Amino acid sequence: MTVKPISNIEFVHDDLYGIALEAVKKFVSKSDTRPILTYVSHAANGDMIATDSHRLIRIRGIHGFKEDYLVNPKSFMFAKGNFPETEKLSGIENHQATIVLTKEQIKLWLQLFKSINQTMTVLKDRNKTVKLCFAEGKEESVNVELGNHGIKMSMPCIATYPGFEVVSFNVEYIRDALEAHFKLNSEQLTFYFHGNMRPIVLDDDANVRTLILPVRTY
Template sequence: MQISQAKKLEVITKHGRKFSAKNGGGSPILEGIHYAADGSIVATDRHRMLRIKDAHNYTTPFTSHAVTGVPIDGVFPDTSRIIPDNLPTQITLITDYKRDDIKAAIARVKLAVEASKVAGDKSYITKLAYVDSSVTLSVNNEEQSVTLACNINADVSGPDETVSFNAEYMLSALNVFKDAGSQRVIIGLTGAMSPIVLRDEENGIDVVVLPYRTVK
């Protein structure tokens, strides 16, 4: 189901500041939400990014502070280069009258966040593995004897792949699509150290989460 431009602005208003850099982080331009010349809106803190296409009608690009709305001078980085064009491994979450994969995935990622908190892991390191047509989310902290493993219901295609990431970042990403009312979200993987792309193709919403390098 396609959503209106007003709904896209509602989503960016609610979630944009979560993806922008914190005040005093060393890069003032990234503390803002960027309204690009192509009609898209972008927010990023270099670790994750939210981009929504066809979300505004301004003809001149600008960046406004994510919290105060005050204009920010400077050149916003070209974020298009970090989004892979090809997503060979696709884990597709479907929401319809039969199933709600997005809601279920959010519940499981919340468990991963809580498990990481119990383990004292402030990086919330969580692993997503697609192996033999099965998708598994897991947390494994041997030092604190904390383990979690749960299946993710989804349609899958492409080669097996495993990637690690910050579970809080993934939770923020999934909540964007829940609030947008997305019915089909692709989690695209291109390699263990390549950006993870979550995409609602119908509504032009992309969220990118950078992976963690972990010791196997």
């Protein structure tokens, strides 16, 4: 039997849509308190947005739906609803570009934060909060400190002093953001800060923007 190739198929989504839908699973809410946040917004302009109210991801021009849909990335159920407005939350107009990673450094940071997460699991650190420390005049690295465990790691990058010395965040959130940028082929990644208690925005200046909320430490 001869199988004829199918040549009249028109694909709806971008080639990376499957990878994108897999990546955003970590950004949706795990709680049913706000059911709409367990879905991924597919905006009519082609953007995909997911958030659990502590972190967010926006992938530009990744799908081909011509109207707004909500998609559950785990059950693949489709729905309609008013997804929260996130455009202002993830804006960078008042932020300062402080850290820049090359494609190779994105991969390195991802591997390092995976290791940091595993280390904190071994240490039974339930909060998994790390500190990112800046030093004025040092532009080739920043330091990551693991809470009160006395462990410090130098992270290669291009960095400028942001006007504050320390910002704290959940290690799993930054790991998942870096993983999304890595899997979606970000060529470069810029961290934008606006103080140490405002959202941290990671943007590749192309298709992918992620956001994580910092953690207040005392």
